[in-house]
Amino acid sequence: MASSSDSNSVDMDPDVARRLFEEGATLVLLGVPQGTELGIDCKSWQVGPRFRGVKMIPPGLHFLHYCSINSPRCGNEIGPKTGLFLSLKPREIIVANWDPKEEDLDFSASKNEEEVNRIRATLRELDPYLGPYPYEVMRKWVSLTDRLSEEVANSLQPLSGRICAYSDVIPETEYRHTQDRAEQPRNDTACQSMKEGLDRLPKMKVREGTELRFSHIAKKTYPNGATPAEITQCSMDLSYALETVLEKNHGQQPLNLLGELQFAFVCFLIGDVYEGFEHWKRLLALLCRSEESMRERKDLYLGLIAVLYHQLGEIPPDFFVDIVSQNNFLTTTLQDFFQFASGPGIDAALRKRAEKFKAHLTKKFNWDFDADMDDCAPVVVELPEGVTVD
Missing domain, CATH: 2.60.34.20 (Substrate Binding Domain Of DNAk; Chain A, domain 1)
Known part of the structure; x- marks a missing residue:
């Protein structure tokens, strides 16, 4: 043009x-x-x-x-x-x-x-x-x-109708009067610490109507009143958290979650919205670590493999070195997915599709999903008291 x-x-x-x-x-x-x-x-x-x-x-x-x-x-x-x-x-x-x-x-x-x-x-x-x-x-x-409908896109797009690479932020509190501003910390003296410097900055919030309306993924992954054993189980298998997100946000259309995954990816890949990448990661972790849901929702997970196949095909290989591979996020997340997909009670078609996808990623990116990822983790060495390293 x-x-x-x-x-x-x-x-x-x-x-x-x-x-x-x-x-x-x-x-x-x-x-x-x-x-x-x-x-x-x-x-x-x-x-x-x-x-x-x-x-x-x-x-x-x-x-x-x-x-x-x-x-x-x-x-x-x-x-x-x-x-x-x-x-x-x-x-x-x-x-x-x-x-x-x-x-x-x-x-x-x-x-x-x-x-x-x-x-x-x-x-x-x-x-x-x-x-x-x-x-x-x-x-x-x-x-x-292909999984993103007009309805889902409209429900996730900001009320302002614009998806911006940078958040539109405003002060949490507006100091309209001189006396109010005078009572705030002064910036004409040097800060004694990082905390003091941060405390002097005005508290900001995203302008109402400009925020992306992604599904809320709670940090708490277990139900109220759960026993210690149930808390442990819900922390290892995120199915309860996944089903909660599906029920609250997508009701009778659970496959719309794949549309949300695509929406977040497009916002990041094309719209330069880093928040889209963060939400994509959270959704992906939730889906890949929900073993019980994987047994019950064959269509959702067959769809997930197809969505990821196309998404990962659009990202340059060196991108993983810069962002995705931090803390081995993608490889560890997919390793959990492939482990669950090969477990008992998994639909045969889903198991076979997961095996093919695993082979494809191994060939394309040279990732080894069968290795013990803990072996790649840095070793933390605690020094005796009083000993330092220059």
Whole structure:
């Protein structure tokens, strides 16, 4: 989308292109500054001077994302990424105008039927300024979101409708009066300790309506009134905690948890939202360490293997060195999963699928899931009192 001529040089079957033009949705994005990084689903571009939007978008769920270039808010550097999920219907036209003050897209024009009809009537004239949907990444996008429905995406997306790479935080307490501010710790003297420095900072909270609405995963993994033996069991087998999350958040549709896993992954991989990665890890640990649920929920776990197969296929191998392999998170979590999947009472189809997935990961990443992970842990040596190491 660096220019309209570049945008239209897509190698696509003419019949497919014609059908997508006639049946596909159109995003008309007006006033987006040149140089803005903008993308849909798994691909992004720098906007050129003639850009007016994206055409030939397959109906369904999509992730639109963008960030300003030369943003005054960020010292004339690239701004933080903003994204939103859109569920598009055949031949639908969505209109948005760039708001330079907010450095964001304003979709209010889409609610103006007269404006949308005007755009529809001139769509042929607008066509040279519309970049085609990146058809070559459609298969990848579908594989990453095939379990994510519009309903689930809407329930997890912030009420503000925007998924931001950085949280929008505000002070927990607003000091509107001079006397209130005067009573706060002063910052004109040197701090005597790290704790004092942290105490001087204002307590912040995420602005209401901007937080992702992920399922809450409680730290307590056992029911009230549990005996010591039950607490131990629920700490080793997280099925109680998993079933609690399913009941509270996904009711009669437990497979929607896989949609939430995909939502969190897309937020991190494409939206640059680290909170998405943290939630993905928590969900994955919960699923992989729930032995009893694995026996009872064959379809959920067959789906989990398929979801992970595509997700791990999209992450560069060196990524694991930097983030995922810290504390051996992924390898230890999957080691528990494969151990439970080979245990008694597991459905034969699930057992076989898990064995194939294990072999695939071992070949792709050279991970050894049969090794004793404790052997790789650092050894802590306690020195006698008074002895130090320089």
